[in-house]
Amino acid sequence: MQDQLTSTQETVSEKEWFEGYGVIAHSAETRKRIAEMAATLSAENTAGDGVAFYDVLAAADRIANAAMWLAVNQTYAAHIYTDGRDLKTDDFKKDPQGHLGGSLNMIPAYVGYMLANALTGTTRSWVMGQGHAVAAIDSVNLLLGNMTEEHAARYALSEDGLTRFARDFYSYSLNEDGRQDSPLGSHVNPHTGGGHLEGGYLGFASVQYAHMPLPGESLVAFLSDGAFEEQRGADWTPRWWRAEDCGEVVPIMIANGRRIDQRTTMSQEGGVEWFIKHLELHGFEPLVFDGRDPAAFAWAIWQQERRLREYAANLNSVEHYHVPVPYGIAVAPKGAGFYNEGTNYAHNLPLVDNPHINEVAAKRFNTHAKKLYVPFAELQDSVSLFQHHEKSDRVKEREHPAGNRDVRLKTLPDLNFKAITSQTNDPQIWEEISPMDAIDEGFLKTVKANPHLRPRVGNPDEMLSNRMDDTLEALEFRVVDAEEGLEESTLGKVITALNEEAVAGAAFGNKGGINMIVTYEAFGAKMFGGARQEVIFSKHQKDIGKPAGWLSVPLVLTSNTWENGKNELSHQDPSLAESMLSETSDISRVLFPADYNSAAETLARLYQTQGQIWTLVIPKRAMPVLFSEEESQKLLNDGGIQISWAGHEADKAEIGLVAIGAYQLVEVLKASARLKERDIAHSVSYLIEPGRFRTPRNDGEAEHIVPEAVRDVIVPPASRHILMMSHTRPEVMLGTLQPLWSGKSVKALGFINQGGTLDVEGMHFVNGCSWAHILRETATLLGINEENILSDEERQALNGTRSPDGVITKTNNKES
Known part of the structure; x- marks a missing residue:
C-alpha cells in the first residue's frame, strides 16, 4: 500500500525544517552540518532517491515521532487508534512488556539510517548489537513498508493492523502447531526486516561488524554503551579493518549512559569525554552528535563513510596500516522522548505503574504519547517520500547485502587421502600423521581454489603449535605494523588476539566469505555464547523456510583434552563439544574425526553446506591413519x-x-x-x-x-x-x-x-x-x-x- 502513495506535501524550506517536529529538535550544530551536507551533495550531483533534500528531512522527523508513538503503544496499548485519542484504562494491556528505553533511542538512529540511504541513493547494511531494541526496527519497518512477508501478512498502516502489531508483542500465544504464534520477538529474529544478528548476547556485534561488509558495501553498526563493557575487543576495529578487503564500516555508539539498574561503567568513568579519549587511544576518530535527531544520524553516517574513504586513500604505505576509523557517539538520555527519560525506569517500562489499573500512569501515557503523535494523513505523505528506491536503482533495506548472503564454493579441490597399506589393531605397525595436517592442507587448498571468497581465520594463539603451518604461512597474521621475519602482514587474513570471543567474531562476522576458527579445546568454552547465537538465528531461519546462506563455519578444537595433559586440568576440558552437542544437531554439528583421512573428508563436506557451525574435535599429534578413503566417506554419510x-x-x-x-x-x-x-x-x-x-x-x-x-x-x-x-x-x-x-x-x-x-x-x-x-x-x-x-x-x-x-x-x- 505504502509503495503506491504519492506526496501531497509542499516543498519544505530549510527554515521550516529548522523548526523540528514533535519531540525532534535540531541543534545549531546539526543545522550547520546538514547545510554543509546539502551543499556537498548538490555540488557532487548526488540526488539520492530524487526527493527534495529538506522534504525528506522533514518527513524523517515525522516518521521518527510516529515510530516512537507506535513503540510506546506497542509496549502498553491493547488497542491503537490512528486518530491519536487518549487511551482509557481498558485500552491498555493487562501485562505490558518491552525494552522501551533502548527502542526509543534506536528509533532516531534507524530512521537516520533510512534517511542517509534516501539522500545518497545507497542501501547500506546494518547490524544492531542491542537486539532487545527490536521494537524500534519493527516500528519503523512497519511505517515504511520495509517488512518481511510474515510481518506484512499481519500488520499494516491501519487501525486493525497496528492493533494486531501491539497485541502480538509479548503475546506469548501458541499456534495450532504448538509454536510461537507471533512473528514479533523480544529481540531481532529472522522475521525482522533486514535482521541478521539477534543481539541477545550483548557485545558480539562489536567484534563482528568490521568483518561483515565486503568491498563495495557499507555497513552501519549500532552499538550500545552498556554492551561496550560486556565484550573485550570492541575497540580493535582499526587493527582489523582494511580498505583492500573490507567494505566501509560506520560504528555508532548509542550513548544513553544507563544499563538496566544503574549507570554504565563508561558513564561512571567519565562519560562521553572519557570515551572520546579511549577511542582516540585505540585508533578511532570520535564524532559526537545529537542522539535524539535522525538528521544528525544521517549526517554522521554520510560523514563517517567519507572520512574513512579519504583516510584510506591517503595512506602512504600498506606496510604501516594506520587508518583512523571514524566512530559516531550519539548522545541522548535513556528513553529520550518519553516519560522518565534518563532514569533507571526508562529501560523497560518507564511509566513505573501499569496504566491498565492505574489512572495516574494512564494519564502519564496519554500526556507523553500525544507529543509523539503524527496525524495520519501527514504521516502517509511522509512515508511516501521514502518509497522511491527504484529511482536510484537500489534494493529495499530489508534486502541489504549483509543480511542476505548466498555463499558457495565454485571449486571443490581434490582431497589428498593417505593410502593405507594395512588395517589392523596392532599399534606396532600403525602409520601416523596429524589429523590437523588434513585440516591445514584442506583449508588452504579450498581458499586458493576459491579466490572469490574472502578468508578469515579466527585464532586466539598458537597457530603453529596447532599445526596450521601452511595456512599461517600463506595467509599470515593481520597486524598494523609487521615484525620482520614472522608470518605477519598488514593485509593478513588470520585474526589473532588473546581473546576467544573477539577472534571467533571475525569468522562469524565474515558471512560473505570462507572461515575457520582454531583454538585449544579448553579455551573454546569461551566462544560458546557467540557460537550459540549463530546457531539459534540460523535454526530460526531454517524453521521459517529461509535457511541461512553463509558458508558453514568450522570451529576446530585441538590441543584437546587428552593430549593437553601437560598443562594442568584448566587446559583439559571438553565442555564446548558437550554444549554444542546439546544444541540442535542439524545446525550445531559436533564431529570427532579420528585420523587424517576422516578429517580431510569432514572439512570437504563442511564447505558444501550453509548456515551450520561444525564443532570439530581433532588431535594435533600424529595419530594412526585407520580409515580408508571409502571408509571416511561412509563415516560422513552415516x-x-x-x-x-x-x-x-x-x-x-x-x-x-x-x-x-x-x-x-x-x-x-x-x-x-x-x-x-x-x-x-x-x-x-x-x-x-x-x-x-x-x-x-x-x-x-x-x-x-x-x-x-x-x-x-x-x-x-x-x-x-x-x-x-x-x-x-x-x-x-x-x-x-x-x-x-x-x-x-x-x-x-x-x-x-x-x-x-x-x-x-x-x-x-x-x-x-x-x-x-x-x-x-x-x-x-x-x-x-x-x-x-x-x-x-x-x-x-x-x-x-x-x-x-x-x-x-x-x-x-x-x-x-
Whole structure:
C-alpha cells in the first residue's frame, strides 16, 4: 500500500525544517552540518532517491515521532487508534512488556539510517548489537513498508493492523502447531526486516561488524554503551579493518549512559569525554552528535563513510596500516522522548505503574504519547517520500547485502587421502600423521581454489603449535605494523588476539566469505555464547523456510583434552563439544574425526553446506591413519561405522565396543586386540557424529538422524551389552545416544574431571578409561572372570596396589 502513495506535501524550506517536529529538535550544530551536507551533495550531483533534500528531512522527523508513538503503544496499548485519542484504562494491556528505553533511542538512529540511504541513493547494511531494541526496527519497518512477508501478512498502516502489531508483542500465544504464534520477538529474529544478528548476547556485534561488509558495501553498526563493557575487543576495529578487503564500516555508539539498574561503567568513568579519549587511544576518530535527531544520524553516517574513504586513500604505505576509523557517539538520555527519560525506569517500562489499573500512569501515557503523535494523513505523505528506491536503482533495506548472503564454493579441490597399506589393531605397525595436517592442507587448498571468497581465520594463539603451518604461512597474521621475519602482514587474513570471543567474531562476522576458527579445546568454552547465537538465528531461519546462506563455519578444537595433559586440568576440558552437542544437531554439528583421512573428508563436506557451525574435535599429534578413503566417506554419510577389520566374530558378539574420539578409538583398538587374542567375540564401532543418533527433538533433527537400518549396521542390535568410550564426559553421551542403548546393558567411560600434568596414557588412566579399564568393564558386562583377560600386574595397577607405569601406562610419550 505504502509503495503506491504519492506526496501531497509542499516543498519544505530549510527554515521550516529548522523548526523540528514533535519531540525532534535540531541543534545549531546539526543545522550547520546538514547545510554543509546539502551543499556537498548538490555540488557532487548526488540526488539520492530524487526527493527534495529538506522534504525528506522533514518527513524523517515525522516518521521518527510516529515510530516512537507506535513503540510506546506497542509496549502498553491493547488497542491503537490512528486518530491519536487518549487511551482509557481498558485500552491498555493487562501485562505490558518491552525494552522501551533502548527502542526509543534506536528509533532516531534507524530512521537516520533510512534517511542517509534516501539522500545518497545507497542501501547500506546494518547490524544492531542491542537486539532487545527490536521494537524500534519493527516500528519503523512497519511505517515504511520495509517488512518481511510474515510481518506484512499481519500488520499494516491501519487501525486493525497496528492493533494486531501491539497485541502480538509479548503475546506469548501458541499456534495450532504448538509454536510461537507471533512473528514479533523480544529481540531481532529472522522475521525482522533486514535482521541478521539477534543481539541477545550483548557485545558480539562489536567484534563482528568490521568483518561483515565486503568491498563495495557499507555497513552501519549500532552499538550500545552498556554492551561496550560486556565484550573485550570492541575497540580493535582499526587493527582489523582494511580498505583492500573490507567494505566501509560506520560504528555508532548509542550513548544513553544507563544499563538496566544503574549507570554504565563508561558513564561512571567519565562519560562521553572519557570515551572520546579511549577511542582516540585505540585508533578511532570520535564524532559526537545529537542522539535524539535522525538528521544528525544521517549526517554522521554520510560523514563517517567519507572520512574513512579519504583516510584510506591517503595512506602512504600498506606496510604501516594506520587508518583512523571514524566512530559516531550519539548522545541522548535513556528513553529520550518519553516519560522518565534518563532514569533507571526508562529501560523497560518507564511509566513505573501499569496504566491498565492505574489512572495516574494512564494519564502519564496519554500526556507523553500525544507529543509523539503524527496525524495520519501527514504521516502517509511522509512515508511516501521514502518509497522511491527504484529511482536510484537500489534494493529495499530489508534486502541489504549483509543480511542476505548466498555463499558457495565454485571449486571443490581434490582431497589428498593417505593410502593405507594395512588395517589392523596392532599399534606396532600403525602409520601416523596429524589429523590437523588434513585440516591445514584442506583449508588452504579450498581458499586458493576459491579466490572469490574472502578468508578469515579466527585464532586466539598458537597457530603453529596447532599445526596450521601452511595456512599461517600463506595467509599470515593481520597486524598494523609487521615484525620482520614472522608470518605477519598488514593485509593478513588470520585474526589473532588473546581473546576467544573477539577472534571467533571475525569468522562469524565474515558471512560473505570462507572461515575457520582454531583454538585449544579448553579455551573454546569461551566462544560458546557467540557460537550459540549463530546457531539459534540460523535454526530460526531454517524453521521459517529461509535457511541461512553463509558458508558453514568450522570451529576446530585441538590441543584437546587428552593430549593437553601437560598443562594442568584448566587446559583439559571438553565442555564446548558437550554444549554444542546439546544444541540442535542439524545446525550445531559436533564431529570427532579420528585420523587424517576422516578429517580431510569432514572439512570437504563442511564447505558444501550453509548456515551450520561444525564443532570439530581433532588431535594435533600424529595419530594412526585407520580409515580408508571409502571408509571416511561412509563415516560422513552415516555418522558412524562398524570397523570391519577390528573386533572378533562380530556377527555373534554379545558386546559392542563403541568409541567416540580419536584417542578413545586407539584405546578401544588396544582392548580389542586383547579380546581377540583371548577369543572373545565383540564388535568395534566408531561414531564420528553422535548427534545423528539421538532421539530427534525437532523436525530438523528428525531429517538429520540416520535411519534405523543404518544404525543397526553400525551398532549390531544383537549385542546385549554396549561399552562406550567417549572423548567427553560419559554422562553427556549416555543421554544423547539413548536410542543405541535400548534393550541393552550399557557402561560408559570418558572424562571424569581428572587431570594434572600428565601424558596421554596417564590422562586415560586417571579418568578410568584406559584400554585396561575397558577390559575390566568388558569382563563385568559379560560376566566373565577378568583374570582371563588381564594379567596380575594389570589388575594390581587397576586396584591401586602398584603403579600403572610400565604396565598400563608408559613414560616415554612425546609432549608438545
